[in-house]
Every structure is written in C-alpha cells, then in structure tokens.
Amino acid sequence: MMESVYQRVRRLAAGKAVVVFTVSGCCMCHVVKQLLFGLGVGPSIVELDHDKAGADIHALLCQLAGGKSQQPLPAVFVGGKFLGGIEAVMACHINGTLVPLLKDAGALWL
Template sequence: MQQAIPYEPSLFPVRAGGGPPRSRRRRALLLNPSVVAGGEQQRPARRGEDAEEEEEEEAEQEELAAGVRESTRRAVAESAVVVFGKRGCCMSHVVNRLLQGHGANPAVREFGDEEEAAVVGELETISGGGRGVVQFPAVFVGGKLFGGLDRVMTAHITGELVPALKDAGALWL
C-alpha cells in the first residue's frame, strides 16, 4: 500500500525574497497583529503615505515581472523542451511525465499567481502572438510554442511527438 507524502511548500522554488513582494505596511501588519486589531499602536495614515506605499509596491511588482520575463526568455532559449505551468498543477505533471516517458528531459518552470501575468505576457511575446492566448501548461519545443496538454496528447497519439522532439534535439535516438 502506498503512503501519501505530506505537502511542504519548501519543495517548490521560491523567490530569493521569500515569497510575494509586500509593502512595508503589509509587513508591519503581518508582524504586529495589534495594529490590525485596533490596538494603541494604530495611527492614522499620514498624507501621501498611501501613495508612497503604492509606488513601492508597483516598483516591487515591476522588478518581479522583469525578473520573470528574463528567466522565461532564457529558459525557452536554452532548453530543447520547456514546460510552463502553475505551481502544483496536475496537467503540468501529466505533460512532464509523458515527455519523460519518451526519453526527453524537459525543463519545468512552475510559477505562482503573482507571476502569472508576467509569464503569460512574455510567452505570448516569444510565441509571436499568432496562435492565440497562451494556456497552461504551455510546452515549448525547440524554442517554439508547441501547445498545451491537448496538443501534446494529440501529437503523441498521431506519432508526431517523437519526430518533433528529435528535430529539437531533445531525443538522441
């Protein structure tokens, strides 16, 4: 009988900053619950403080998006096969296992909700935007958008997947 492995968030890659970016006020609220509960430490917001926090948060979001765009571009350029999917997505796991079953070793890039918009934008830019909206899991073979789970399964059934992987250099046989 098989035993389930307990979920640990540390199994997934995290940003160097330790999670999604937070403004100073959000960090203070997380570290000091009395501020939220209406304790004595709560003070009225100064004029312009909210605008500063919003600007900081926008700058953090832009920095995160720039890093995600660069790593996405690099992953597509450097790997013969790349699977992009949401963290913990079962369909990404299925695509990955199917490709591994053929002997390919795809690079897998998983991301959270905070990175999704940046990844989608960059993948649409890379693919040329001519094939419609990028859906996850998105599989890139040889630097070109191959498709999602449905396209990979169709190519597998019709026998087109192995030649595509060979042309991309993902299979050596």
Template sequence: MHYHGGYYMLSGRSMGDPLERVAKLASESAVVIFSISSCCMCHAVKRLFCGMGVSPTVYELDQHPVGKEIERALMRLMGSSQAVPVVFVGGKLIGSMDRVMGSHINGTLVPLLKEAGALWL
C-alpha cells in the same frame, strides 16, 4: 527534470517584456514546460516527457517571482484563459496539453524531439 523558480536575469538586469522573457527561456533548452505545481494537466505533460526519456526544463510559475507576469504573457500568446501547461520544443511553441497529446498520438512529437536534441532513439 530541471526545475527553475529563480528570477531570470539578462546582462545583470531583468528582462522587461514578459513575451521576450518567455521566448528567451523557451529557447534555452530542448524542451521547456511552463507549469503550475498544483496543476494536474501540467503534471501529466511532465510525466509524458519523462516517460519518453526526455528531461524537460520546467518553470513552475507559482514558485517564480515574476510567474504571474509570465502566466499573463502565455495567456496572450495562446489566446486562452488557461495559461498552462505550455510546451516549447527546440524553442518552437508546441502548445498546451491537447496539442502535445495530439502530436504524440499522430507520431509527430518524437521527430520534433529528435530534431531538438531532446531524444536520441
């Protein structure tokens, strides 16, 4: 897993709109997980991907200088009061833990991971 806690910069200045920041971060790696380090559901989703041989990029929002802004943007995006975990594959929003697990169980997650270049088998 690749963990990021640093302030995200674009062209030497911070990105203004948190939803724009989320979209940019989500598109930079094959699998991106927005997480909070103490969240058990976040831990479970990270373990799922690692167990499949996927190395996700993880943004721990509680350790990120603008993590609260990103968390509020994710809550708006998800239409939920629970912001994390939120998973993107190939820059596309998969969703929270229930959507990821549903995709895994119904067999649609692996093809998405292969298409995004996160899984080769």
C-alpha cells in the same frame, strides 16, 4: 535595462530543447511532464507559482495560447518554439509527430 517578460520567456524557451511552464499541483501539467519523462526527455520545468514574475509570464502565455482555452498551462516549448498546451502535446503524441519533433530539437537521441 530590465529584461521584459517576453524576452525572459524567449530566453528560457531557447535555453533547452524542451521547456514546460507549469504551476505546482496542476494535474494537466503533471500529465505532460510524465509523458515527456516517459519518452526519455528531461525538460526544463518553470514553475510559475514559484517565480516572482509568474503572474506576468502566465498572462503572456495566455496571449500565446490565443485565448482559446482558459487554462494555458502547461505551456510547452520545443526547440525554442511554442508547441502549445496539453491538447497540442497529446495530439502530436497520438498522431506520431511528437517523437520526431523532440528528436529534431535534440531532446531525444533515439
């Protein structure tokens, strides 16, 4: 049986402490990746423009984002749960909840 797009995203998101769905050349995706790298996190990166199911995954991520923004990428999962896009990641970073969230997920050992 073929794996559904939803099942694939769940499997990928649960596979590592932090998973970032991106497209190459996206400046917001770059910002989130650099923030995570700068904090000492080694996220799993899924580049949708290099994935044959990229368009289907992108459509699912748009639904997860609730249609609030036109650009659901980057889509960040922490501990298998959907955190959100750049706005959610930056808000957590600014209010001080990002590092504890990353620690709880096992992405940081500080």
